[in-house]
Amino acid sequence: MGDIFRTVPSRPTEVAADSVLDRARTGDDEAFNHLVAPLRRELHAHCYRMLGSTHDADDALQDALLRAWRGLPRFEGRSSLRSWLYSVATRVCLDTVAARGRRALPVDLGPASDSAVVGDAPLDGIAWLGPYPDRDLADGPAHPDARCEQREAVELAFVAALQHLPGNQRAALLLFEVLGFSAAEIATMMNTSTTSVNSALARARRLVADRVGPASQQHTLRKIGDARLRQIVDGYATALENADADALVALLTEDVTWSMPPLPAWYTGRRAVTDFAVRVPLSTCGTWRHLPTHANGQPAVASYLDPDGSGTHRAWSIDVLTLRGDRVAAITSFLDPEVFGHFGLPASLP
Structure with missing residues (x-):
């Protein structure tokens, strides 16, 4: 991407790109938007991972x-515009990490509950991890391997593991492993030494490897195939809508987990998950409707709840399904109706 900003007179498209850059440096906001538009989605995904x-x-x-717009007159073109924008975005994210800390899932806060916690209340004061809509991923090359890599880099286990890294290690790992920058480029971006970057990378790789399984969700989904995947997603939604505990349990691995940020309680193993399902969502919540969606490169279901029989089911949660083989190994229900807009989903269903 950055190559188009080099001045090579024999290539008219590159000359035109330099002309747009020159206009943007002088305060032409239309030219600036033209430059950053192709990078906006991938920069947004980088900020989410961070x-x-x-x-x-x-x-x-x-x-x-905004920082880039103000600083563009000082951009000298020694690196590509893409590299420079990633530098700016990474520094913004590092400032945010330093001020706010990491985001968590219920599993990070305490042991699993052995039985259903009825009336569990949201835990205040915790910055919770949130889901990421696949529709926000960059429009990458059509090659399946490229699409797979994009989705692997936002898978829930990977993003959750990143949250356990200090900001500098998080940034170094993402810039090197996901985005393909060299250690020397990252050192320039982060105003540090190549030795420090390599050290941060080594520590980050060890921690992430300990927390992320050997097989990515993309590998699992390719092995399952689209037809079986649709059966799993439809079966999950139908079991909840019909209050069918047996159908739900048939979809689950023996060591399945279910968590619902911002509720602190979480469950592991079929017995505990079944007890929760029977005593809460399948009996006392109300009626459910669902729409299939995709989050974090994984199958997901948008859940809508009518708690009082009003006839209107309102946005309730985005349930991200993590699969092992052709069974559900984890359900992460993000209870945040505000994210439905990011997914392009309606706020309610009949």
């Missing part, structure tokens, strides 16, 4: 583009 929240990613990207 911060674990679409809301924070929105704010960070807006702040980064």
Whole structure:
């Protein structure tokens, strides 16, 4: 991407790109928007990986583009515009991490509950990890491997693991492993030494390897195939809508987990998950409706709840399904109706 900003007179498209850059440096906002538009989605995904929240990613990207707009006259073209924008966005994210800390899932806060916690209340004062809509991923090459890599880099286990890294290690790992920058380029971006970057990378790789399984969700999904995947997603939604505990349990691995940020309680193993399902969502919540969606490169279901028989089912949660083989190994239900807009989903269903 950055190559188009080099001045090579024999290539008219590159000359035109330099002309747009020159106009942007003089304060032409249309020219600036033209330059950053192709990079906006991938920068947003980078901010999400760093911060674990679409809301924070929105704010960070807006702040980064404002800083870039103000600093563009000082951009000398020694690196590509893409590299420079990633430098700006990364610094914004590092400032946010330093001020706010990491985002968590219920599993990070305490042991699993052995039985259903009825009336569990949201835990205040915790910055919770949030889901990421696949529709926000960059429009990458059509090659399946490229699409797979994009989705692997936002998978829930990976983003959750990143939150356990200090900001500098998080940034170094993402810039090197996901985005393909060299250690020397990262050192320039982060105003440090190549030795420090390599040290941060080594520590980050060890921690992430300990927390992320050997097989990515993309590998699992390719092995399952689209037809079986649709059966699993439809079966999950139908079991909840019909209050069918047996159908739900048939979809689950023996060691399945279910968590519902911002509720602190979480469950592991079929017995505990079944007890929760029977005593809460399948009996006492109300009636459910669902729409299939995709989040964090994984199958997901948008859940809508009518708690009182009013006839209107309102946005309730985005349930991200993590699969092992052709069974559900984890359900992460993000109870945040505000994210439905990011997914392009309606606020209610009949």
